[in-house]
Amino acid sequence: MSRAIACIVADWGTTNLRVWAMAADGGAIERRVSDRGLLAVERGRFVETLEGACGDWLAGRRLPVVMSGMVGSKLGWKEVAYLATPLGLDELARHLSPVEAPFAAAIVPGVRFDDPAAPDVMRGEETQILGALQALGCEQGVFLLPGTHSKWAIVEDRQLVAFRTYMTGEIYGLLRSHGTLGQLMEGEAAHDAAFLRGVKRAIAGEPDDLLHGLFGVRALGLLGHLSRPDLAGYLSGLLIGTEMRSGLAWLAAKGRSRRAVAVGSPGMLESYRIAAGLCGLELTSLNSDDVTPGALLTIARSAGLLARGRLEPGG
Amino acid sequence: MSRAIACIVADWGTTNLRVWAMAADGGAIERRVSDRGLLAVERGRFVETLEGACGDWLAGRRLPVVMSGMVGSKLGWKEVAYLATPLGLDELARHLSPVEAPFAAAIVPGVRFDDPAAPDVMRGEETQILGALQALGCEQGVFLLPGTHSKWAIVEDRQLVAFRTYMTGEIYGLLRSHGTLGQLMEGEAAHDAAFLRGVKRAIAGEPDDLLHGLFGVRALGLLGHLSRPDLAGYLSGLLIGTEMRSGLAWLAAKGRSRRAVAVGSPGMLESYRIAAGLCGLELTSLNSDDVTPGALLTIARSAGLLARGRLEPGG
Numbered sequence: 024m025s026r027a028i029a030c031i032v033a034d035w036g037t038t039n040l041r042v043w044a045m046a047a048d049g050g051a052i053e054r055r056v057s058d059r060g061l062l063a064v065e066r067g068r069f070v071e072t073l074e075g076a077c078g079d080w081l082a083g084r085r086l087p088v089v090m091s092g093m094v095g096s097k098l099g100w101k102e103v104a105y106l107a108t109p110l111g112l113d114e115l116a117r118h119l120s121p122v123e124a125p126f127a128a129a130i131v132p133g134v135r136f137d138d139p140a141a142p143d144v145m146r147g148e149e150t151q152i153l154g155a156l157q158a159l160g161c162e163q164g165v166f167l168l169p170g171t172h173s174k175w176a177i178v179e180d181r182q183l184v185a186f187r188t189y190m191t192g193e194i195y196g197l198l199r200s201h202g203t204l205g206q207l208m209e210g211e212a213a214h215d216a217a218f219l220r221g222v223k224r225a226i227a228g229e230p231d232d233l234l235h236g237l238f239g240v241r242a243l244g245l246l247g248h249l250s251r252p253d254l255a256g257y258l259s260g261l262l263i264g265t266e267m268r269s270g271l272a273w274l275a276a277k278g279r280s281r282r283a284v285a286v287g288s289p290g291m292l293e294s295y296r297i298a299a300g301l302c303g304l305e306l307t308s309l310n311s312d313d314v315t316p317g318a319l320l321t322i323a324r325s326a327g328l329l330a331r332g333r334l335e336p337g338g
Numbered sequence: 339m340s341r342a343i344a345c346i347v348a349d350w351g352t353t354n355l356r357v358w359a360m361a362a363d364g365g366a367i368e369r370r371v372s373d374r375g376l377l378a379v380e381r382g383r384f385v386e387t388l389e390g391a392c393g394d395w396l397a398g399r400r401l402p403v404v405m406s407g408m409v410g411s412k413l414g415w416k417e418v419a420y421l422a423t424p425l426g427l428d429e430l431a432r433h434l435s436p437v438e439a440p441f442a443a444a445i446v447p448g449v450r451f452d453d454p455a456a457p458d459v460m461r462g463e464e465t466q467i468l469g470a471l472q473a474l475g476c477e478q479g480v481f482l483l484p485g486t487h488s489k490w491a492i493v494e495d496r497q498l499v500a501f502r503t504y505m506t507g508e509i510y511g512l513l514r515s516h517g518t519l520g521q522l523m524e525g526e527a528a529h530d531a532a533f534l535r536g537v538k539r540a541i542a543g544e545p546d547d548l549l550h551g552l553f554g555v556r557a558l559g560l561l562g563h564l565s566r567p568d569l570a571g572y573l574s575g576l577l578i579g580t581e582m583r584s585g586l587a588w589l590a591a592k593g594r595s596r597r598a599v600a601v602g603s604p605g606m607l608e609s610y611r612i613a614a615g616l617c618g619l620e621l622t623s624l625n626s627d628d629v630t631p632g633a634l635l636t637i638a639r640s641a642g643l644l645a646r647g648r649l650e651p652g653g
Contacts, residue, residue, distance in 0.1 A: 097560075105561075135561060140542070141550065142557045172518075172553055188557070189549040197512045203487075227455070229591075230545035231584040234504040234577070235456065238487055242457045242503070245412075246420075246450060262549070269546040276544075 026052055028080055029329055030087050032319035033073070034147060034311075035094035037061050042077045043316040047329065051316050053080075061099050069100040070124050081126055087328035088128040089319045092147035095120065095130040105135035105144060109184045112153045116325030131322060136186050143188050148174045150322070151286045152183065154314030157321065159307075165274060165283040167306070169263075169291040171196070175270045177277060187273060189266040192291075195259055198237070204258065207244040209251040212259035214293055217249060221260020222298045226268055233265050263298045271302060286311050341367055344644055345402050346395055347634035348388070349462060349626075350409035352376050357392045358631040362644065366631050368395075376414050384415040385439050396441055402643035403443040404634045407462035410435065410445040420450035420459060424499045427468045431640030446637060451501050458503050463489045465637070466601045469629030471496065472636060474622075480589060480598040482621070484578075484606040486511070490585045492592060502588060504581040507606075510574055513552070519573065522559040524566040527574035529608055532564060536575020537613045541583055548580050578613045586617060601626050 029047035033040065038060040044052040057076055064072045073088065074081065081088075095103035103120040119129040133146030148168045155166060162181050168174040171193045176186035198204045199211070212218060228236055240258050243249040249257055271281060282305040285295050292308040299306040323329055344362035348355065353375040359367040372391050379387045388403065389396065396403075410418035418435040434444040448461030463483045470481060477496050483489040486508045491501035513519045514526070527533060543551055555573050558564040564572055586596060597620040600610050607623040614621040638644055 135557075140539070141554050142561050142563060143554070144557050144560055172556075187550050188553040190552040190556075191549050193517055194509075194549065194552070197517050201516055202508055202512050224455070229584070229587065231548070231580060231587065233546070233548050234506050234509065234581055235502050235584060237505040237509070238503040239456050239458070241487075241505075242450075242459050245459055246457050248457060265546060266549050269544070269550060272544065272546065 026050070028052060028084065028086060030089065030320055030323045031077055031080055032316050032323065033088065033090040033094070034092050034150075034315050034319075035061065035090050035099070036092045036147065037098075040072070040076055041312070041315075042073075043319075044077070044080050045316055045320045049317050049320055054312065054316075061093055069094075069122070073124075073128075086126060087323055088124070088126055089119065089131065089323040089328065090128065091131040091150040091315070091319060095133055095146055099130075101130060103130050103132045105133045108134060108136045108186070109182045110134055110149075111182050112149065112156065112178070113181060113325065115149060115153065116322045119322065119326050127328060129326070129328070131319070134183060134186075138185075141187065143186060145174055145186060145188070148176070149183060150318045151311050151315055152176055152178060153321070154311075154316075154318030155284050155286050155309050156181065157317055158309055158314045159284065165279055167270070167283045167285045167295065168311075169285060169287045169295045173266055175273065175283075177279065185277065187270075189269070191262045191266045195262050198258060199255060204237070204240055204254070207241060207251060208254045208258075210255060212256040212294075214297055215253075215256055217253035217256035218260040218294070218297065219301070221257040221262075222264035222267075222301050223260075224257075225261050225264025226302060236261050236265070259294065260298065263294055264302070267295075267298050267302045267304065271304060281305060283307075284309060286314060341365070343367060343395055343399070343401060345404065345635055345638045346392060347631050347638065348403065348405040348409070349407050349465075349630050349634075350376065350405050350414070351407045351462065352413075355387070355391055356627070356630075357388075358634075359392070359395050360631055360635045364632050364635055369627065369631075376408055384409075384437070388439075388443075401441060402638055403439070403441055404434065404446065404638040404643065405443065406446040406465040406630070406634060410448055410461055414445075416445060418445050418447045420448045423449060423451045423501070424497045425449055425464070426497050427464065427471065427493070428496060428640065430464060430468065431637045434637065434641050442643060444641070444643070446634070449498060449501075453500075456502065458501060460489055460501060460503070463491070464498060465633045466626050466630050467491055467493060467498065468636070469626075469631075469633030470599050470601050470624050472632055473624055473629045474599065480594055482585070482598045482600045482610065483626075484600060484602045484610045488581055490588065490598075492594065500592065502585075504584070506577045506581045510577050513573060514570060519552070519555055519569070522556065522566060523569045523573075525570060527571040527609075529612055530568075530571055532568035532571035533575040533609070533612065534616065536572040536577075537579035537582075537616050538575075539572075540576050540579025541617060551576050551580070574609065575613065578609055579617070582610075582613050582617045582619065586619060596620060598622075599624060601629060603627075
C-alpha cells in the first residue's frame with residue numbers, strides 16, 4: 024500500500040462484512056470481504072470482529088471507522104434511531120452515531136418512511152443511494168436496490184422523499200430452501216429461458232396473482248412443463264417480474280418516467296437488467312462496491328472525522 | 339360399534355392420516371386421526387401403516403379401503419395419473435386406482451387443469467368437492483378449499499370445469515417459521531383485530547402489492563406499530579385477504595356471483611369466514627371431516643366395491 028489510509032469504511036450486514044481502506048482522495052486502497060456478518064458475531068464482540076477483519080489497518084493509527092447497514096439495527100452493534108423522510112442525504116453525516124471502541128467508530132443511521140398505510144424502513148441503502156448520486160454527479164432520480172429486501176426509492180434535490188421495499192430475495196430464498204417448491208428444484212436460478220419465462224408470466228399475469236403463480240411453479244414441475252433445473256430460474260423470474268410490475272405502477276402513480284438507477288451486486292444487477300428490459304424500464308447499473316465506500320468516506324469527511332479522528336460529542 | 343362396517347375410507351395427506359369406518363347407509367361409525375401422514379411412513383410401508391391405524395377394523399373382514407389425497411402422488415403409495423378438466427365428478431369412481439395390499443384398496447385420482455398460462459393440480463380436494471355437492475344436494479357452485487394450498491373451484495352440472503390454487507398457507511408457514519418475519523413474532527395467528535387489519539390492508543392495497551406488503555409486516559414490527567403477538571395474525575390476514583381479492587377477481591372474470599361454499603377444517607373456515615365478510619363474499623362453510631368420508635363411500639359404492647369387496651381388473 025503506497026498511499027496512506029485516511030479512513031476505514033464498512034458495509035456491515037447480516038451475512039457479510041465488507042471493509043475498505045480509503046485514501047483521502049476518495050480512492051479505495053484495499054477491500055476485504057468476510058462472512059463475519061452480524062449473525063456470525065459472538066455476543067457483543069464487535070470490536071474484536073472488526074479488528075479481526077482489518078486490525079492491521081488500524082494498528083498504531085488514529086483512523087476513524089464509519090459503518091453502514093444492519094450494524095445499526097437491534098441485532099447489530101448499537102441500535103441507531105431511524106431518520107425520517109423527506110431526508111436530505113447530506114444530513115446523514117450530522118447524525119452519525121458513535122459506538123464505544125478503542126478507535127473512533129460511528130454508524131450511519133437508517134431511514135424510515137412514515138406512510139401510514141405502508142410504513143417502511145432501510146439500513147444501508149441510504150448510503151448506497153448517496154454513493155450513486157456522487158458517482159453519477161446527479162441530484163435526483165429513481166433508485167432500485169435489488170437484494171434480499173429490494174428497495175425502490177425516489178430522490179429529489181438530494182432528498183430521499185419516498186421509498187418502498189419488496190421481500191423478493193427473501194421469498195426466493197425461503198421457497199428455494201424450504202417447503203414444497205424447493206423439493207422439486209435442482210440448482211440455483213440462472214439467467215436463461217426459464218428465468219425469462221417467469222418474468223413474462225409475471226408481466227402478463229392477472230393482478231394480485233402471485234400466491235397463485237407460486238403454486239403454478241409447483242404445477243409446472245409436477246406436470247413436467249418445466250425441468251427440475253429450470254424451476255429455480257422460473258421462480259426467480261416470476262418474483263422479480265412481480266416486483267417490477269408493482270414498482271413501475273408505483274413510479275407511474277408518482278408521475279415518474281420508466282427510468283431508474285440500479286445499485287447492487289453484479290449477479291443481482293444482471294437479473295434486474297434482463298427483467299427491466301422485458302418490462303420497458305430503462306436501467307443504469309452501478310456495482311454497490313464501487314459506490315458505497317466513496318459515500319461512507321464523504322460522510323466521514325462531512326462529519327469532520329478525517330480531520331479530527333473522532334466525533335465531537337453531540338455532533 | 340353396533341352397526342357393521344361396510345367400507346374403510348381414508349384421507350391420507352402429507353402430514354396426517356384420517357380413517358373412517360363407514361356403515362353402508364353412509365354414516366361414519368368411527369373416525370381416527372393420526373400423524374402418520376406420508377412423510378411419517380417408513381420406506382414403502384403403507385400397508386403396515388394403514389393396519390396400524392385401523393387393523394382392528396380390517397381383521398378377518400373383506401372390507402374395501404378407498405383413499406384420497408397425496409397418497410396418490412409421487413411421494414405416496416402409488417402415483418396415480420391426474421384426470422383432466424372438465425371432469426364429471428362421478429367419473430372419479432371409474433378411475434379408482436387399485437394398490438397391492440392383502441385387502442382391496444384403491445386410490446382416488448387427482449385432477450389437473452390444463453390452462454396453458456397457469457396449469458394447476460389437485461389431489462384430495464376433488465373428493466371434498468364431491469362430498470360438498472352430496473351434503474348440499476346441489477349440482478354446481480363455487481368451492482373454496484382453504485389450506486396449505488388453497489383451492490378455488492367452479493363446478494357446473496357436477497363437472498369440475500376450472501380451478502386455481504393459492505400457496506397461502508404454505509407461505510404463511512414459511513414466513514412464520516423461517517426468515518426475518520418469524521423472528522419478530524410471538525405465537526400464532528388469532529382471529530383478532532390484527533388479523534382484520536391484515537385483511538383490510540390486502541383489500542385496500544394497490545394491485546400486485548404482496549411482496550411489498552410482506553416487508554410491511556416487518557416494518558410495522560420494527561417501528562412498533564404492531565406488537566410481537568399481533569404480527570402473526572396480521573400476516574395471516576394479509577395473505578388470506580390477498581388470496582380473496584384475487585379469487586374474487588377470478589370469479590368476476592368467469593361471470594360468477596360473490597358466493598361460495600368453503601370446505602375445510604374449523605380453524606381455517608373461521609379465518610376465511612371473517613375475511614369473506616370483509617370482502618363481500620357470501621360463504622357457506624362445511625367441515626371437510628363431515629363431507630369427505632361420505633364422498634369416499636359413494637365412490638366405493640359406484641365402483642362396485644361394497645358389493646364385490648374388490649375392484650374389477652381394468653375397471
